[in-house]
Amino acid sequence: MGEKIVFNHKELDLSVNRLCWQLIENHSDFSNTVLIGLQPRGFRLAQKIHLKLKELTSIADISLGSLDITFFRDDFRRREDPVAPNQTDINFLVEGKNVIFIDDVLYTGRSIRAGMDAINSFGRPKQIELLVLIDRRFSRELPIEPKYVGKTVDAIDTEKVVVDWDQGLDHKGRVSLIRE
């Protein structure tokens, strides 16, 4: 098993910072924009971005929600180990809003498709954009492309991208590529 670092702590911080500035560039005051983190791991990134955006813009009320896609997945009864559902927490309206989906790794695109189905249960957004920290290009099974990307990674199926937010005691995050 080999491990290759994709992002060290410093690069990860820089990348999150850059993604935030790109969001600010496109959504300025976030009055009609909401952030939705896809459960479970995307929400962690969404929380980081939410915090950073508040710091950079001094806007206190940027909406952040979490979305669980378990019941909308297309592999129900196909998996050996069933997926345990997570919490969905969206306490604002998404009708007519610009929704930004946030996930850590974009792989086949199936989770994002399920997410697009799931968000419709809460209303009809004006548009949905996708932000991912890592884009595993060449692995897509559906026509889904992100608008904001931290880093593009070329990886084969036997490799796994691991985003670890709590590396060590100093809570420094990192992203690594693990070959099984």
Place this chain on the structure above:
Amino acid sequence: MTSLSVNHLVGIKELSKEDIALIFQTADNFKSVINRPIKKVPSLRDITIANLFFENSTRTRLSFELAEKRLSADIVNFSAASSSVKKGETLIDTVNNILAMKVDMVVMRHPNPGSAKFLSEHVDSRIVNAGDGAHEHPTQALLDSYSIREKLGSVEGKKVVIVGDISHSRVALSNIFCLQKQGAEVMVCGPATLIPKYIHELGVKVEHDLRKALEWCDVANMLRIQLERMDVNYFPSLREYTMLYGLDKEFLDTLSKKIVVMHPGPINRGVEITSDVADSDQSIILDQVENGVAVRMAVIYLLAQKIKREE
């Protein structure tokens, strides 16, 4: 744990404590789903469920039907009143005929105790017991415990009294199993004629004085008097039963603590409980009904998860 230890929901007796916890966690998710503007998920869109009701039911049937529809399952309904059962067909034949139409799961209510277990052993389908005679009514017990958990934070360590017609009640037996598995203390209360002689062997307390029972408990589950199941007179009159075992607001207010009042429905207002108790802030009767849909969605979803997909 992400899947149930059983393939059918025949009774609470067969479930483990972990199964019950998994059903409740899943029901939490479904409760959030049924409170969204669009109250539907597509998980079961390739599953067909038959609701077989060999005995009358309104709320359980509606609740199951709604749960199945909110999971996007296809459903077929069957009631004994309009079927070939009247023409002498056996239960296995009836169900096998329905299964031949490619049905994946059967929700059944039947007047004979043990019918759900019998069916689960003889037909190739997932079985959900929606009440078998005076034996078990597992989804009702699950939704009752779920409602207690929601109101009081947990079921463990709570004292629950089940009042009324214990002998003829499948709700009582399932509730006893369900509450005990989660670490609650259970008491039954009612006239001696309506309490099975050996019920204490299940580890439940028996009390015939309603005031003592209510002073002891955190939660009172007031059962309906099942006149339709009574072949002889178990008490002199309904009026006398109400005087001794009926709960009114005045009685409730004289208790030393605020207890939670439950009722599995349908309520005979003025018999087991008065209208002002049923509609008071201590009653969680309507929460039970709402939770019924979420809990049934969880049960059906978790059982459907175990149906292998045909490739």
